[in-house]
Amino acid sequence: MRAAVVYMDYAATTPVDPRVAEQMMQCLTADGCFANPSSTGHAPGNAARARVEKARAQVAALIGAEPQAIVWTSGATESNNLALLGVARAQRDRGRHLVTARTEHKAVLDPCKQLEKEGFEVTYLKPGADGIVRPEIVAGALRKDTLLVSLMHANNEIGILQDIGAVGRLCRERGVLLHVDAAQSAGKVRVDVKEQCVDLMSLTAHKVYGPKGVGALYVRRQPRPLMQPLIFGGGQEGGLRSGTLPTHQIVGMGAAYEIAARDWAAEAERLTALRRRLWAGLEPLGDVLLNGHPEERVAGLLNVSFTGVEGESLLYSLPQLAVSTGSACTSASQEASYVLRALGRSDQLAQSSLRFSLGRFSTEAEVDFAVAAVTEAVRRLRGLAPAPAGH
């Protein structure tokens, strides 16, 4: 039987895989690995430490890194902050310039704004209409005093993939660090930090069926970029991120990444087929626009603008679907998605867009249900609207 609401918001977060939850449960209570992993003077502490280090290896394996290069954090937001603020503040004598894109997540843009207040300069690159930031655009923005480029791998709103490898090689040649926010790509597409010449990579657990509240920052070794911590205290994680390690969260992230490493390719193939089915179902409505490059994208994410309907009414017409919207809903300003605006969409089109993100538990039947529901809602709202001015 279908659930009351069809969940198509996997890019926002995912449910914890039951296999992951089971391993997490082993690290909470008195009969499990509850001890402090830093208490290595006794057996329970060592047992917890072993679980943490196993998870570190699991996370590292997914991105082609050494386990020692993984620093635990509370999630991708903290990882982004640590990467950007940590590098810039520690290396401010070497340069005061950073490069990023207008379509980055707020967790990158806001630390950049903070750095501007601290005297840094930031170049915000405009992507093409397909959302891709061409490597030559990045090359043109690099300066002698550029410390770091920060570019997300998969965009959270439109799902397009940047050519991280090309940008990475370019940055490596020019002696500039590359930070990649891989919150939406790790466990969904191939990631290899060495091959792609990535120096810092932000990761999170909850986008790949792990728990919320845990993430990691990959920090390249040999040479390791000079960084300042954001959080001071017990000196955990090589002094880069103090605080007692949450064993159950970390074990959950490790388990989730191990499953993703094994299953992502087959899963991507299945989700690509579902996404194409969704688009094939919506396109006949007419006056629908796919946002972002049609093929260079993560498998399960589709962002569509519907002309002739107002975004808030569209979302309100779909109570049986859990999807995201490009509108700010009930805000007075009707502030539209800055990502879609950066791609050149009008406020109105950005506002009447829906992000469908499919995942491990999505089915063909759910896709067909979504197509039917959206088709009915769009036709009804277009039927209520006056003919566009000039018609």
Next chain:
Amino acid sequence: MQALQYSPLVERYFGNPVGAGRWPAGEGRVAAGEAGSEALGTRVRFELRSDGGVVTEARFQAFGCPHTIAAASWLADHLPGRSLESPMPVPILELARLLEVPTEKMGRLLVVEDALLAAVARARR
């Protein structure tokens, strides 16, 4: 993003709008008026039929948020019987209160009112 929450009256008029649509061209004398634009997120059109200075039937079309659609529909439902000299069944602020429209959305209700008053002006001619 704020949660989508609407009053029962908005739910009713958005879910089952009264007076939606327009009359086919040539079906009697109709006065039409509109206001707003899609680019600004709200566009409303009213059509009125009247007899002896009194509205007999009203229809609306709306591109806009649920509050806008509900407000236009509520007016179309309550306009018959109103005189063209005093067409608003209730002042627009009172309608906003009835529909529990958030203060920041008052501008959209003014577009609804403007569209209706434009249609009324045509009907008076």
